[in-house]
Amino acid sequence: MSDDFPVDEMDLAIVEQLRINGRATNQQIADKLELTAATVSARIRRMEKADKLRVVAVSDFAAHGFNVLMEVAIEVDGRAASEVVDELSEFPEVFAAHLVTGRYDIDLLIALHEFDDLHDLLLSKFSQVRGIRSMVPAIAVDVIKYKFDVAPIDARMKA
Amino acid sequence: MSAPLIDALDHQLIEILSKDARISNRKIAADLGVTEGTVRGRIKRLQQEGMIAFTAITSFGLANSAKLAFIGVQTDVDQVKQIAAEIAELPMVNAVLITMGRFNILTFCLFSELDKLHAVASDQILAIKGVHHVETSIAVKTVKYNSRIVKITKDEKLIASDK
Numbered sequence: 001m002s003d004d005f006p007v008d009e010m011d012l013a014i015v016e017q018l019r020i021n022g023r024a025t026n027q028q029i030a031d032k033l034e035l036t037a038a039t040v041s042a043r044i045r046r047m048e049k050a051d052k053l054r055v056v057a058v059s060d061f062a063a064h065g066f067n068v069l070m071e072v073a074i075e076v077d078g079r080a081a082s083e084v085v086d087e088l089s090e091f092p093e094v095f096a097a098h099l100v101t102g103r104y105d106i107d108l109l110i111a112l113h114e115f116d117d118l119h120d121l122l123l124s125k126f127s128q129v130r131g132i133r134s135m136v137p138a139i140a141v142d143v144i145k146y147k148f149d150v151a152p153i154d155a156r157m158k159a
Numbered sequence: 160m161s162a163p164l165i166d167a168l169d170h171q172l173i174e175i176l177s178k179d180a181r182i183s184n185r186k187i188a189a190d191l192g193v194t195e196g197t198v199r200g201r202i203k204r205l206q207q208e209g210m211i212a213f214t215a216i217t218s219f220g221l222a223n224s225a226k227l228a229f230i231g232v233q234t235d236v237d238q239v240k241q242i243a244a245e246i247a248e249l250p251m252v253n254a255v256l257i258t259m260g261r262f263n264i265l266t267f268c269l270f271s272e273l274d275k276l277h278a279v280a281s282d283q284i285l286a287i288k289g290v291h292h293v294e295t296s297i298a299v300k301t302v303k304y305n306s307r308i309v310k311i312t313k314d315e316k317l318i319a320s321d322k
Contacts, residue, residue, distance in 0.1 A: 015215050015217060018215035019214065019215050021213070022180045022181070022213030022214060022215055023180055023181065023202075023213055025183075044181075047217075051218060052217060052218055053215060053216070053217050053218075054215070054216045055179065055180045055181050055213070055214070055215050055216075056176070056177055056178065056179065056180050056213070056214065056216060056307065057173060057176035057177050057180045057211045057212070057213050057214075057307075058177065058211065058212055058214055058306075058307050058308070058309045058311070059173045059177060059210060059211045059307065059308055059309070059311075060209060060210050060211070060308075060309065060310060060311040061308060061309070061310060062209075062210065063165055063169075063173060063205070063210040063211065064308060065165075066308075069256075069310075070258075070260075071229075071256075071258065071260075071265055073261075073296075082300070082302075085300075085302045086302060089302045089303035094303060095303070095304075095305040095308060096301075096303060096304045096305065097301075097302040097303040097304075098227065098298035098299075098300065098301050098302065098304075099298065099299050099300040099302065100229065100296040100297060100298050100299065101296060101297045101299060102294070102295070102296035102297070103294075103296075104296065107229055107296060107298065111308070136260065136261055137260055138231075138256075138258035138259065138260030138261060138262055138265055139258060139259045139260060140256040140257070140258050140265075141257050141258060141259055142240075142243075142256070142257040143254075143255075143256055143257075143310040143312060144240075144243045144244060144246075144247045144255040144256070144257065144312075145247035145252065145253070145254055145255040145312065146253075146254045146255075146309055146310040146311075146312055147253045147254065148214060148216065148253075148306065148309045149214045149215060149216055149217065
Protein backbone atom coordinates (compact mmCIF):
# COMPACT_ATOMS: atom_id res chain seq x y z
CA MET A 1 0.00 0.00 0.00
CA SER A 2 1.33 3.39 -0.96
CA ASP A 3 1.87 5.79 1.92
CA ASP A 4 0.55 8.67 -0.11
CA PHE A 5 -3.15 8.53 -0.82
CA PRO A 6 -5.77 11.26 -1.25
CA VAL A 7 -7.79 11.88 1.89
CA ASP A 8 -11.48 11.39 1.09
CA GLU A 9 -14.79 12.48 2.61
CA MET A 10 -14.91 9.44 4.88
CA ASP A 11 -11.45 10.21 6.28
CA LEU A 12 -12.45 13.82 6.93
CA ALA A 13 -15.64 12.76 8.69
CA ILE A 14 -13.65 10.44 10.95
CA VAL A 15 -11.13 13.21 11.74
CA GLU A 16 -14.01 15.55 12.58
CA GLN A 17 -15.33 13.01 15.10
CA LEU A 18 -11.83 12.62 16.57
CA ARG A 19 -11.55 16.40 16.97
CA ILE A 20 -14.80 16.40 18.95
CA ASN A 21 -13.62 13.50 21.09
CA GLY A 22 -10.19 11.98 20.49
CA ARG A 23 -11.03 9.15 22.87
CA ALA A 24 -14.26 8.05 21.21
CA THR A 25 -14.12 4.31 20.53
CA ASN A 26 -14.08 3.01 16.95
CA GLN A 27 -17.59 1.67 17.57
CA GLN A 28 -18.90 5.09 18.73
CA ILE A 29 -17.46 6.76 15.64
CA ALA A 30 -18.78 3.97 13.41
CA ASP A 31 -22.31 4.38 14.85
CA LYS A 32 -22.32 8.14 14.22
CA LEU A 33 -21.12 7.80 10.63
CA GLU A 34 -22.98 4.56 9.77
CA LEU A 35 -19.77 2.65 9.13
CA THR A 36 -18.33 -0.49 10.68
CA ALA A 37 -15.82 -0.29 13.53
CA ALA A 38 -13.34 -2.23 11.37
CA THR A 39 -13.53 0.44 8.65
CA VAL A 40 -13.01 3.24 11.17
CA SER A 41 -10.05 1.43 12.66
CA ALA A 42 -8.49 0.75 9.25
CA ARG A 43 -8.97 4.35 8.09
CA ILE A 44 -7.39 5.79 11.26
CA ARG A 45 -4.46 3.39 10.98
CA ARG A 46 -3.93 4.25 7.30
CA MET A 47 -3.80 7.99 8.01
CA GLU A 48 -1.47 7.47 10.96
CA LYS A 49 0.84 5.27 8.95
CA ALA A 50 1.11 7.92 6.22
CA ASP A 51 1.91 10.62 8.82
CA LYS A 52 -1.31 12.43 8.03
CA LEU A 53 -2.86 12.02 11.47
CA ARG A 54 -1.94 11.69 15.12
CA VAL A 55 -4.50 11.44 17.88
CA VAL A 56 -2.79 12.55 21.04
CA ALA A 57 -3.20 14.31 24.34
CA VAL A 58 -1.46 17.64 24.56
CA SER A 59 -0.74 19.00 28.01
CA ASP A 60 -0.63 22.53 29.28
CA PHE A 61 2.62 24.19 30.36
CA ALA A 62 1.02 24.46 33.81
CA ALA A 63 0.66 20.67 34.05
CA HIS A 64 4.45 20.52 34.00
CA GLY A 65 4.83 23.36 36.46
CA PHE A 66 6.04 25.80 33.79
CA ASN A 67 4.89 29.28 34.75
CA VAL A 68 7.28 31.40 32.70
CA LEU A 69 7.34 31.30 28.91
CA MET A 70 9.73 33.36 26.83
CA GLU A 71 11.16 33.63 23.37
CA VAL A 72 14.87 34.41 23.04
CA ALA A 73 16.54 35.61 19.83
CA ILE A 74 20.23 34.85 19.66
CA GLU A 75 22.99 36.39 17.61
CA VAL A 76 25.92 34.05 16.90
CA ASP A 77 29.50 35.13 16.40
CA GLY A 78 32.64 33.20 15.47
CA ARG A 79 30.99 29.79 15.26
CA ALA A 80 28.50 27.97 13.01
CA ALA A 81 24.95 28.76 14.14
CA SER A 82 24.00 25.10 13.56
CA GLU A 83 26.57 24.01 16.15
CA VAL A 84 25.37 26.56 18.68
CA VAL A 85 21.72 25.57 18.23
CA ASP A 86 22.56 21.87 18.66
CA GLU A 87 24.19 22.62 21.99
CA LEU A 88 21.38 24.90 23.17
CA SER A 89 18.70 22.36 22.32
CA GLU A 90 20.26 19.91 24.79
CA PHE A 91 18.95 21.97 27.71
CA PRO A 92 15.57 20.76 28.99
CA GLU A 93 14.35 24.36 29.52
CA VAL A 94 14.53 24.86 25.74
CA PHE A 95 11.35 23.36 24.29
CA ALA A 96 11.78 24.73 20.78
CA ALA A 97 14.91 25.74 18.87
CA HIS A 98 14.97 27.01 15.29
CA LEU A 99 17.61 28.35 12.95
CA VAL A 100 16.11 31.50 11.46
CA THR A 101 16.66 34.16 8.83
CA GLY A 102 16.86 37.84 9.73
CA ARG A 103 18.72 39.92 12.24
CA TYR A 104 19.18 37.01 14.64
CA ASP A 105 20.43 33.50 13.90
CA ILE A 106 18.63 31.33 16.43
CA ASP A 107 15.17 31.51 17.92
CA LEU A 108 14.43 29.66 21.16
CA LEU A 109 11.27 29.09 23.14
CA ILE A 110 12.04 28.60 26.79
CA ALA A 111 9.78 27.36 29.59
CA LEU A 112 10.77 27.84 33.22
CA HIS A 113 9.16 26.87 36.49
CA GLU A 114 9.84 30.29 37.95
CA PHE A 115 11.83 33.43 37.24
CA ASP A 116 14.57 32.41 39.66
CA ASP A 117 15.47 29.56 37.26
CA LEU A 118 16.67 32.14 34.76
CA HIS A 119 19.74 32.73 36.91
CA ASP A 120 20.91 29.13 36.58
CA LEU A 121 19.97 28.90 32.90
CA LEU A 122 21.99 31.99 31.98
CA LEU A 123 24.97 31.72 34.29
CA SER A 124 25.49 27.96 34.51
CA LYS A 125 24.17 26.73 31.16
CA PHE A 126 24.01 29.27 28.33
CA SER A 127 27.27 30.89 29.46
CA GLN A 128 29.05 27.59 28.74
CA VAL A 129 27.98 27.61 25.09
CA ARG A 130 30.61 29.15 22.84
CA GLY A 131 29.57 31.48 20.03
CA ILE A 132 26.68 33.40 21.59
CA ARG A 133 27.16 37.10 20.91
CA SER A 134 23.88 38.44 22.26
CA MET A 135 20.53 37.26 23.55
CA VAL A 136 17.33 39.30 23.36
CA PRO A 137 14.33 37.97 25.27
CA ALA A 138 10.61 38.57 24.86
CA ILE A 139 8.67 37.46 27.92
CA ALA A 140 5.18 36.14 27.26
CA VAL A 141 2.69 37.91 29.50
CA ASP A 142 -0.47 36.57 27.90
CA VAL A 143 -1.27 33.82 25.39
CA ILE A 144 -4.15 34.87 23.12
CA LYS A 145 -4.06 31.95 20.69
CA TYR A 146 -2.18 28.67 20.58
CA LYS A 147 -3.42 26.37 17.87
CA PHE A 148 -1.98 22.92 17.68
CA ASP A 149 -4.25 20.69 15.58
CA VAL A 150 -2.62 21.36 12.20
CA ALA A 151 1.09 20.65 11.96
CA PRO A 152 3.64 18.98 9.76
CA ILE A 153 3.94 15.43 11.09
CA ASP A 154 7.40 13.99 10.90
CA ALA A 155 9.69 11.57 12.68
CA ARG A 156 9.96 13.78 15.76
CA MET A 157 6.26 13.41 16.42
CA LYS A 158 6.15 9.65 16.22
CA ALA A 159 5.42 7.83 19.42
CA MET B 160 -6.07 30.81 41.83
CA SER B 161 -3.78 28.16 43.25
CA ALA B 162 -2.07 25.73 40.92
CA PRO B 163 -3.92 22.42 40.62
CA LEU B 164 -2.12 19.45 42.06
CA ILE B 165 -0.67 17.09 39.50
CA ASP B 166 0.77 13.94 41.03
CA ALA B 167 3.00 11.16 39.74
CA LEU B 168 0.05 9.11 38.47
CA ASP B 169 -1.26 12.10 36.51
CA HIS B 170 2.15 12.50 34.91
CA GLN B 171 2.23 8.83 33.93
CA LEU B 172 -1.23 9.19 32.37
CA ILE B 173 -0.17 12.31 30.44
CA GLU B 174 2.94 10.51 29.21
CA ILE B 175 0.95 7.54 27.88
CA LEU B 176 -1.83 9.63 26.32
CA SER B 177 0.55 12.08 24.66
CA LYS B 178 1.91 9.22 22.56
CA ASP B 179 -1.47 7.81 21.62
CA ALA B 180 -4.77 9.12 22.90
CA ARG B 181 -6.72 6.12 21.63
CA ILE B 182 -5.49 3.55 24.13
CA SER B 183 -8.42 2.14 26.12
CA ASN B 184 -8.87 2.93 29.82
CA ARG B 185 -8.64 -0.80 30.43
CA LYS B 186 -5.18 -1.06 28.86
CA ILE B 187 -3.92 2.04 30.72
CA ALA B 188 -5.31 0.69 34.00
CA ALA B 189 -3.57 -2.66 33.47
CA ASP B 190 -0.26 -0.98 32.57
CA LEU B 191 -0.31 1.32 35.59
CA GLY B 192 -1.78 -1.19 38.05
CA VAL B 193 -4.84 0.92 38.94
CA THR B 194 -8.57 0.47 38.33
CA GLU B 195 -10.36 1.59 35.18
CA GLY B 196 -12.48 3.90 37.33
CA THR B 197 -9.38 5.67 38.57
CA VAL B 198 -8.13 6.16 35.00
CA ARG B 199 -11.52 7.48 33.87
CA GLY B 200 -11.78 9.86 36.83
CA ARG B 201 -8.25 11.20 36.48
CA ILE B 202 -8.63 11.86 32.73
CA LYS B 203 -11.90 13.69 33.33
CA ARG B 204 -10.37 15.88 36.04
CA LEU B 205 -7.27 16.72 33.96
CA GLN B 206 -9.52 17.73 31.06
CA GLN B 207 -11.81 19.84 33.22
CA GLU B 208 -8.89 21.69 34.76
CA GLY B 209 -7.49 22.48 31.32
CA MET B 210 -4.34 20.47 32.01
CA ILE B 211 -4.80 18.22 28.96
CA ALA B 212 -6.78 18.31 25.75
CA PHE B 213 -7.25 15.54 23.21
CA THR B 214 -6.73 16.46 19.65
CA ALA B 215 -6.43 15.01 16.19
CA ILE B 216 -3.33 16.58 14.65
CA THR B 217 -3.47 16.52 10.87
CA SER B 218 -0.96 17.48 8.22
CA PHE B 219 -3.31 17.61 5.25
CA GLY B 220 -3.75 20.90 3.54
CA LEU B 221 -0.14 21.62 4.37
CA ALA B 222 2.34 21.21 1.59
CA ASN B 223 5.26 18.96 2.51
CA SER B 224 7.36 22.09 2.52
CA ALA B 225 5.26 23.92 5.15
CA LYS B 226 7.45 26.34 7.04
CA LEU B 227 7.20 28.22 10.28
CA ALA B 228 7.74 31.95 10.58
CA PHE B 229 7.84 34.26 13.55
CA ILE B 230 6.27 37.67 13.09
CA GLY B 231 7.13 40.24 15.75
CA VAL B 232 4.75 43.18 15.95
CA GLN B 233 5.24 46.59 17.55
CA THR B 234 2.00 48.36 18.46
CA ASP B 235 0.60 51.22 20.47
CA VAL B 236 0.89 49.88 24.01
CA ASP B 237 -2.62 50.90 25.04
CA GLN B 238 -4.18 48.87 22.20
CA VAL B 239 -2.11 45.71 22.45
CA LYS B 240 -4.88 43.35 23.68
CA GLN B 241 -7.33 44.43 21.03
CA ILE B 242 -4.73 44.19 18.25
CA ALA B 243 -3.63 40.73 19.47
CA ALA B 244 -7.26 39.56 19.32
CA GLU B 245 -7.56 40.88 15.79
CA ILE B 246 -4.36 39.10 14.68
CA ALA B 247 -5.61 35.87 16.29
CA GLU B 248 -8.54 35.91 13.83
CA LEU B 249 -6.18 35.40 10.86
CA PRO B 250 -6.32 31.74 9.79
CA MET B 251 -2.62 31.32 8.98
CA VAL B 252 -1.63 32.57 12.42
CA ASN B 253 -1.17 29.61 14.76
CA ALA B 254 -0.14 31.40 17.93
CA VAL B 255 -0.36 34.90 19.35
CA LEU B 256 1.55 35.91 22.47
CA ILE B 257 1.57 39.31 24.14
CA THR B 258 5.16 39.87 25.14
CA MET B 259 7.42 42.25 26.96
CA GLY B 260 10.62 42.79 25.02
CA ARG B 261 11.49 44.01 21.55
CA PHE B 262 7.90 43.39 20.38
CA ASN B 263 4.49 43.81 22.00
CA ILE B 264 3.11 40.82 20.14
CA LEU B 265 4.79 37.69 18.83
CA THR B 266 2.98 35.42 16.38
CA PHE B 267 3.80 32.04 14.88
CA CYS B 268 2.67 31.51 11.35
CA LEU B 269 2.62 28.31 9.25
CA PHE B 270 2.96 28.97 5.54
CA SER B 271 3.73 27.11 2.34
CA GLU B 272 4.46 29.98 -0.03
CA LEU B 273 6.49 33.10 0.64
CA ASP B 274 3.98 35.50 -0.91
CA LYS B 275 1.25 34.22 1.45
CA LEU B 276 3.45 34.94 4.45
CA HIS B 277 4.19 38.38 3.08
CA ALA B 278 0.48 39.03 2.64
CA VAL B 279 -0.20 38.16 6.30
CA ALA B 280 2.69 40.21 7.72
CA SER B 281 2.86 43.20 5.42
CA ASP B 282 -0.73 43.52 4.21
CA GLN B 283 -3.01 42.17 6.93
CA ILE B 284 -1.12 42.75 10.20
CA LEU B 285 0.57 45.99 9.19
CA ALA B 286 -2.77 47.42 8.08
CA ILE B 287 -4.31 47.07 11.55
CA LYS B 288 -4.71 50.45 13.24
CA GLY B 289 -2.16 50.91 16.01
CA VAL B 290 0.44 48.58 14.43
CA HIS B 291 3.69 50.40 13.71
CA HIS B 292 6.20 47.78 12.65
CA VAL B 293 6.39 44.08 11.77
CA GLU B 294 9.50 41.95 11.62
CA THR B 295 9.44 38.52 10.01
CA SER B 296 11.90 35.76 10.66
CA ILE B 297 11.64 32.42 8.89
CA ALA B 298 12.64 29.15 10.54
CA VAL B 299 14.93 27.42 8.06
CA LYS B 300 15.54 24.45 10.31
CA THR B 301 13.76 23.14 13.38
CA VAL B 302 16.27 21.52 15.68
CA LYS B 303 13.94 20.87 18.59
CA TYR B 304 10.20 21.20 19.04
CA ASN B 305 8.08 19.66 21.75
CA SER B 306 4.64 19.81 20.21
CA ARG B 307 2.96 17.93 23.04
CA ILE B 308 3.31 20.73 25.56
CA VAL B 309 1.09 23.67 24.65
CA LYS B 310 -0.95 26.47 26.06
CA ILE B 311 -4.52 25.25 26.38
CA THR B 312 -6.56 28.40 25.89
CA LYS B 313 -10.13 28.94 27.10
CA ASP B 314 -11.78 27.62 23.96
CA GLU B 315 -10.22 24.19 24.30
CA LYS B 316 -11.11 24.09 27.99
CA LEU B 317 -14.74 24.73 27.10
CA ILE B 318 -14.69 21.98 24.49
CA ALA B 319 -13.10 19.60 26.98
CA SER B 320 -15.71 20.21 29.67
CA ASP B 321 -18.57 19.95 27.18
CA LYS B 322 -17.85 16.30 26.60
